[in-house]
Every structure is written in structure tokens, then in C-alpha cells.
Amino acid sequence: MAVLMDPSEDAEDTLRTHRSREKTFIFDVVFDQHASQEDVYCATTQHLVEGVISGYNATVFAYGPSGAGKTHTMLGMDAEPGIYLRTLTDLFRAIEEARDNMDYSVSMSYLEIYNEVIRDLLNPSSGFLDLREDSRGSIQIAGITEVSTSNAQEIMQLLTRGNRQRTQEPTATNKTSSRSHAVLQVTVRQQRRGSDLAEEVRVGRLFMVDLAGSERASQAQNRGKRMQEGAHINRSLLALGNCINALSEKGGGRAQYVNFRDSKLTRLLKDALGGNSRTVMVAHISPASTHFEESRTTLLYAYRAKNIKTRVKRNLLSVSYHIAQYTDVISDLRGKIERLKSKIERQEQEKKREPGVRDTRGTMPTQETEEDSHLQMDRIRAQLVGAFKEQLEMRRSLVELENANVELHIDASRHLLAIADWEREKTQHHTQDRTPEGDEEQMVADTDMDASKSTEPHEVALAREEVNMLLAEQRKTVALKAELEQRLACAKKKASQLEELLPAQAISEDQREVLRLLCRVHELEVENTELQASSLRRKNLLCQKDFVIQGFHQHRLLGERIIRGQRQLIQGLCERAVTPAEAVQSVNHLRW
Ligand SMILES: Nc1ncnc2c1ncn2[C@@H]1O[C@H](COP(=O)(O)OP(=O)(O)OP(=O)(O)O)[C@@H](O)[C@H]1O
Numbered sequence: 170m171a172v173l174m175d176p177s178e179d180a181e182d183t184l185r186t187h188r189s190r191e192k193t194f195i196f197d198v199v200f201d202q203h204a205s206q207e208d209v210y211c212a213t214t215q216h217l218v219e220g221v222i223s224g225y226n227a228t229v230f231a232y233g234p235s236g237a238g239k240t241h242t243m244l245g246m247d248a249e250p251g252i253y254l255r256t257l258t259d260l261f262r263a264i265e266e267a268r269d270n271m272d273y274s275v276s277m278s279y280l281e282i283y284n285e286v287i288r289d290l291l292n293p294s295s296g297f298l299d300l301r302e303d304s305r306g307s308i309q310i311a312g313i314t315e316v317s318t319s320n321a322q323e324i325m326q327l328l329t330r331g332n333r334q335r336t337q338e339p340t341a342t343n344k345t346s347s348r349s350h351a352v353l354q355v356t357v358r359q360q361r362r363g364s365d366l367a368e369e370v371r372v373g374r375l376f377m378v379d380l381a382g383s384e385r386a387s388q389a390q391n392r393g394k395r396m397q398e399g400a401h402i403n404r405s406l407l408a409l410g411n412c413i414n415a416l417s418e419k420g421g422g423r424a425q426y427v428n429f430r431d432s433k434l435t436r437l438l439k440d441a442l443g444g445n446s447r448t449v450m451v452a453h454i455s456p457a458s459t460h461f462e463e464s465r466t467t468l469l470y471a472y473r474a475k476n477i478k479t480r481v482k483r484n485l486l487s488v489s490y491h492i493a494q495y496t497d498v499i500s501d502l503r504g505k506i507e508r509l510k511s512k513i514e515r516q517e518q519e520k521k522r523e524p525g526v527r528d529t530r531g532t533m534p535t536q537e538t539e540e541d542s543h544l545q546m547d548r549i550r551a552q553l554v555g556a557f558k559e560q561l562e563m564r565r566s567l568v569e570l571e572n573a574n575v576e577l578h579i580d581a582s583r584h585l586l587a588i589a590d591w592e593r594e595k596t597q598h599h600t601q602d603r604t605p606e607g608d609e610e611q612m613v614a615d616t617d618m619d620a621s622k623s624t625e626p627h628e629v630a631l632a633r634e635e636v637n638m639l640l641a642e643q644r645k646t647v648a649l650k651a652e653l654e655q656r657l658a659c660a661k662k663k664a665s666q667l668e669e670l671l672p673a674q675a676i677s678e679d680q681r682e683v684l685r686l687l688c689r690v691h692e693l694e695v696e697n698t699e700l701q702a703s704s705l706r707r708k709n710l711l712c713q714k715d716f717v718i719q720g721f722h723q724h725r726l727l728g729e730r731i732i733r734g735q736r737q738l739i740q741g742l743c744e745r746a747v748t749p750a751e752a753v754q755s756v757n758h759l760r761w
Pocket of ligand 1: 233234235236237238239240241242347348380381382453
């Protein structure tokens, strides 16, 4: 339990004597000034390691105002290392223990988000990097350096090197203030020994995030560049706070829209916050009374974050049983190709060793024709592989586009629902505020749609803008998809023409068999990608269903209100004699 006492409230103030000056916050664990780095690590992060090496995602992030000790918790010092080194040491130890049955590979990347741009801390010269969503919906950073490592010390050396590149400046609150959010991502791939089926590859991702400090402009006394940095830092932290608020209320009656798109930080932490990840938030506060306000907001956010529920699932490279079957067939075929190839090689070597036999028989091909057929075979093979690779690439891009399209659609649906919600409330107020006498003037005012729009709240105007943007984006993806589909159809035609050429070539039956099988492998790979795409589509459609249900709910409410209004109108008409003009006016009112 953390107890926060408001220093501004006067204990002598008789009017407030009955009000508690204390606020209590209950967390999974709270540390005081005597806690060691080991205590913090054991109680917060140690339990995540086992999950990561079994293919689950995990995230630890340090949150809190500037100078409160976030970098100390995450990085620490040589004598007392922080969460980074301790987690990695345990991770490699656990991998070592499981090595008898499993093959592991570990890679890491380290980046910073500074003023809303992403920089690779392991290769700062690579410039600004882009965030992208892959076909499985997880966020990737295009072009980031991924280093394969085998021990924690090696990673620490890389981190120390990377940290020297991190943007740090002295501020009024911290001499070595980190002005950026630093994200260390460790990926562990696990595969059962002796198995080469993609089905069994598990990928666990661990994010360790040292956020930049939140600060109040007045307190930090920053000017110029520092102030601009502060604005960016606060903007992304505000976006993070908004996501935490929306996610923590998600279980409640009213569905909340969670806007991850507002900042790079929230897009990157999307899974960690509300998706597939076991997540630990370490909130930092200072005991100083001068930092009361920062401590209060930090504790409030941390308290809200406790309500967020994430759903973890093991990351398998393949998404369904069917795909695992395909993988079996493909690896069988590959084996067959290898056997045939070595058979051809053996035959050729034997022929070279017995040149006399070849000459006397006269029926065997000469060395020249043999070389020719070899060259031909190589050429056709290269063309075939190229054609199928091209198809596969296009298929993958199509899957990504499809995924992006569904995401855009879901986002637009969220905004449209928010707008519809507001319009419903507005109509309700509007109807309640009407008096029968004032109807006529009211109707004149109603026709002025622009005037009514000007009164709409900022969020609704933003939602409208966002919808327009999303729809434009959607149109672009649809056009791109159509173009890609056309190119794919051409590539398919090209590949089948190549296949038709095959029997006409002067190559041996075995060689032809190799090429046929090669074609089959590639066809299966393309089908495999298609299956992944349809599985992804199904997953996304399920996501959309929530919105469709909400939409129907809104329609039902609207329908009920119209029926109620008409009933009242009929009753009113029955009770008093009305002129036909009055009746038309009332009907118009309802239509509005
Ligand atoms: N628990 C602690 N024990 C000893 N020293 C600490 C502790 N926490 C923080 N410090 C020291 O306080 C100073 C500020 O801490 P640190 O740089 O970790 O803050 P921060 O929250 O990362 O700040 P910023 O957001 O500005 O980067 C550092 O010199 C750090 O060594």
C-alpha cells in the first residue's frame, strides 16, 4: 500500500478536519527506500522469464516523473545492475538448462523514440526508422539492427554502447535526464531438437522500456529545445495515459475507443498494453513534498493500469493445423528433391569416370550435350524459382494490405460509433429541450446544419477528420491491392508457361522430376500463404463483430425512440384537435 499525503492541505483547517489528507493506493507490491535492485527484480520481473522462453510475450516498463529513478531501475550501475542485466542473465541460464531438448536462438534490438522519431541505438547512422505492422498484426520496425547474442554480458556491452547514443541532457530535475523513450527488445526462438516443422517454432518477445520522464513545464523550468522535447515527451506520455484510461475502463458498460495511433510509443506498446503480453509497470515516485502533484498522477495512472487485462497466447510461427500439414508435405518434397539431385550428381560422376563406355555405346549423350542440358536445367530452375518467389512476395504483400485494410475498417467503425453516440445524445437533448410552442423557430434553426456542427465537441470533430483520413487510406489500399492482384495473375501465367516448356527440353527424366517437384513445393508455399491470409481474415472478422453488434444496438435504440415519439404524437393528435398543417410539422419534426 502506498499512502500519499497532500502537503497543501492545512491540518488546522477546521472546515476540512473531517476530510482525509491521505490517499491510499494498493498495488501488487510497493518498495521503499531500503529496497535493493535484487528485491525489485525478483518481485516484478523474474517470473516473466520462463514465459518468454516458452513463446509468450512480456513487457516491463518504467514509468514516472523525471529524476524518480527509472533508468536506475532498468539499467542500474555496474555494482548494482538493474532489471535489464538480471532478466537477461536469468533468461540465458534458463535457456542453458533446457538446451538438451531444445534449440534456441536469441536476438536483440535497442531503439529510442526521441521527438516522435525512432532511432536505432545499435546503429545510429541508419537514420530515422519506420513502424510497420506485419501480416500477423504485430508491430515491426523496418530496418532495425537485430544482433544475435549468446550471453547477457554481450548484450550489456551492446546496451552500454547503445546508451551512450541515447539522447540525454541535464535538466533542472535531473543532471542526466533521458530525453527519449528507450526500448530494448529481446526475441527468443525455440524449436524442439530434430524437428524441422515450422509448427513447432515458438517465438517469445520481451520488451524492456525505460520511458522518458514526465514533467510539468513550470517545474522543469525548461526553455527552447528542452521545452520542445518536453512537449513531445508529454504528448507521447499523454497518449500512453489515454490508452491506459481507455483500456482500464474497457471492461465497464461503455465500450471505449483505445487510440494507439496517437504516438509512436503507444503504437509500439500496443500489444504490451492491451494485447498479447504479460506486462509489468514499475511506477516511480519521489517522496519529496515538492513532487506531490507528479507522484499523485503517477500513482493514479499506475492504479488504473492495474485494471487492464491482457490476453496472452503462445506465438507459434504457423497459425493452424492445416498449415502444419502443408509444412509436412513441403519438407517431404524437399527431401525427395535432395535425393533426386544427389542421384543425378552420382550418375554424372559415374559417366565422367567411364568416358570409354560412353563413346562405344554411342547412345549416351556427348559431354557437350550434357553440359548444354545442365545449363538449360539451371536456367529453367532459376526462372522457376524466381517466378515463384515473386508470387510469394506478392502474396505476402497482399496479406499485409488485407490486414491493414481490416485494421483501417475497424478504426473507422470505432470513430463512426463514437460520432453516432454523440449524435444520438444530441438528438435526445434536442428533443427534450423542445417545447410545443417553440417548435416552429426550432425547425428553422435545425435546417442550419453548419451551425449545429460548430457546436460539436472537439473529439467528435477529430473523429470525423480521422474517419475521412481512414477512408482515404482505405481507398489507397484497395487500389494497391487491385494492382497487386493483377501483377500476381500475370506472374502465375508466367510460371505455368515455364512449366509447359519443361517436357520439351532435352533434359533427363530425373532432372524433369526435380523441376516438377520444385514447382510443386513453390505452389504449396503460395497456397500456404493463402491459408495464412484467410485465417488472418477470419480473426479480424471476429474483431469486427463487436462493432457490428454495437451498431445494431444503436439502431435498436434509435428505432425505439422513433416509435416512442410517434406514439406520443398519435396520442397528442387524438387528445386535441389539430390542423393538418400542425400534423405535417410534427411529422417533419420526428423525421429530423
Ligand atoms: N533507488 C536509488 N538508489 C540510488 N540512487 C538512485 C535511486 N534511484 C535513482 N537514483 C539516482 O537518482 C538519479 C536520477 O535517477 P534516474 O536517472 O534513474 O532517473 P529517471 O527517472 O530515469 O530520470 P529521467 O526521466 O530524467 O531520465 C541518478 O543519479 C540515479 O543514480
